[in-house]
Amino acid sequence: xxxxxxxxxxxxxxxxxxxxxxxxxxxxxxxxxxxxxxxxxxxxxxxxxxxxxxxxxxxxxxxxxxxxxxxxxxxxxxxxxxxxxxxxxxxxxxxxxxxxxxxxxxxxxxxxxxxxxxxxxxxxxxxxxxxxxxxxxxxxxxxxxxxxxxxxxxxxxxxxxxxxxxxxxxxxxxxxxxxxxxxxxxxxxxxxxxxxxxxxxxxxxxxxxxxxxxxxxxxxxxxxxxxxxxxxxxxxxxxxxxxxxxxxxxxxxxxxxxxxxxxxxxxxxxxxxxxxxxxxxxxxxxxxxxxxxx
Numbered sequence: 001x002x003x004x005x006x007x008x009x010x011x012x013x014x015x016x017x018x019x020x021x022x023x024x025x026x027x028x029x030x031x032x033x034x035x036x037x038x039x040x041x042x043x044x045x046x047x048x049x050x051x052x053x054x055x056x057x058x059x060x061x062x063x064x065x066x067x068x069x070x071x072x073x074x075x076x077x078x079x080x081x082x083x084x085x086x087x088x089x090x091x092x093x094x095x096x097x098x099x100x101x102x103x104x105x106x107x108x109x110x111x112x113x114x115x116x117x118x119x120x121x122x123x124x125x126x127x128x129x130x131x132x133x134x135x136x137x138x139x140x141x142x143x144x145x146x147x148x149x150x151x152x153x154x155x156x157x158x159x160x161x162x163x164x165x166x167x168x169x170x171x172x173x174x175x176x177x178x179x180x181x182x183x184x185x186x187x188x189x190x191x192x193x194x195x196x197x198x199x200x201x202x203x204x205x206x207x208x209x210x211x212x213x214x215x216x217x218x219x220x221x222x223x224x225x226x227x228x229x230x231x232x233x234x235x236x237x238x239x240x241x242x243x244x245x246x247x248x249x250x251x252x253x254x255x256x257x258x259x260x261x262x263x264x265x266x267x268x269x270x271x272x273x274x275x276x277x278x279x280x281x282x283x284x285x286x287x288x289x290x291x292x293x294x
Contacts, residue, residue: 072213073136101234103284108239109183110274111193120236121195121270127232128199131225134216139202140225143256146195153255155190158267161247162187169247180280189241193269197240198252199226200262226266233270239277240268 086094125142133139145151162185166175190196201222205213215221226242233240245252249264258264 072207102231105230105234106239106279107241108273108277108279109189109241110277111189111239111269111271112274113192113194114272115194116238116271120238121197124197124229124232124236124270128225128229131221131228133221133225134218135214137202137205137213137215137218137221139205139215139218140222141200141202141258141262142229143198143200143258144195145198145256148191150255151191151193151196154196154252154267155187157248157251157255158187158190158245159185161245161251165246187243189269190267192274193241193271195270197229197268197270198256198264199229199266199268200253200258201265203261203263205261222265229268233268237272238270239273240270243267243269 121144125144128140128142129138131140145154166185199222201218202215203218204215207213230240230242243266245264245267248267252264252267253260253262
């Protein structure tokens with residue numbers, strides 16, 4: 001009997017002993033490297049992960065004295081929040097007025113060349129900066145482009161990539177779904193609009209001490225900020241086009257000298273609508289199709 005046959009015969013005849021020996025080795029290694037192994041019930045594991053409705057138990061490694069666990073933001077006292085209290089009638093009126101305002105918002109592809117006051121653009125960006133973000137990391141950078149040559153360079157990049165997108169990268173169904181909007185790879189609004197507002201998402205940043213600062217839920221945080229932008233643009237009486245330039249991130253990021261930690265998520269031409277601007281006669285879903293009341 002050779003060595004291989006002997007090993008196979010031993011495993012077949014004494015498999016439980018072999019498994020027991022392997023388990024003992026595993027437990028010994030676990031104790032040696034990571035401390036004692038503690039078996040936890042499902043309820044205890046849920047509590048540790050914060051899913052059990054009770055605060056997770058504090059571990060020894062979570063000590064405040066551990067410099068690696070210093071909060072990225074300085075500790076600040078909590079202050080009382082006292083917004084004005086409005087009656088039910090006011091709530092109904094204000095919510096209805098805001099809905100009517102936003103219901104008139106449309107995506108526009110034809111812009112007037114009339115300039116926008118710089119202060120208006122600054123206020124729009126200030127409004128975006130009030131959006132909530134994971135752990136208050138504020139993972140966004142808003143680049144406003146008014147320079148004609150830079151807008152032309154952005155248009156060149158977008159049109160070059162979009163021609164490839166429409167002809168090669170996008171599925172036939174995707175292209176067909178865009179036909180009602182009369183879109184194509186030529187984007188004249190990128191140079192016609194008086195301003196372009198580019199929304200970059202910061203995947204991470206760095207703290208004052210040089211350590212990497214994680215940005216939690218950066219995608220949804222930036223998406224919420226983009227919603228604030230669109231609402232602010234509509235409120236002040238301007239229009240915008242929500243565009244997500246496919247495969248343009250690296251080239252536009254390099255053009256605008258943004259760091260590798262930032263990713264272009266949205267490109268918004270902003271301005272007044274052209275006097276002859278046309279939009280599709282679209283209808284939005286009724287309330288009963290988008291709301292579930294429990």
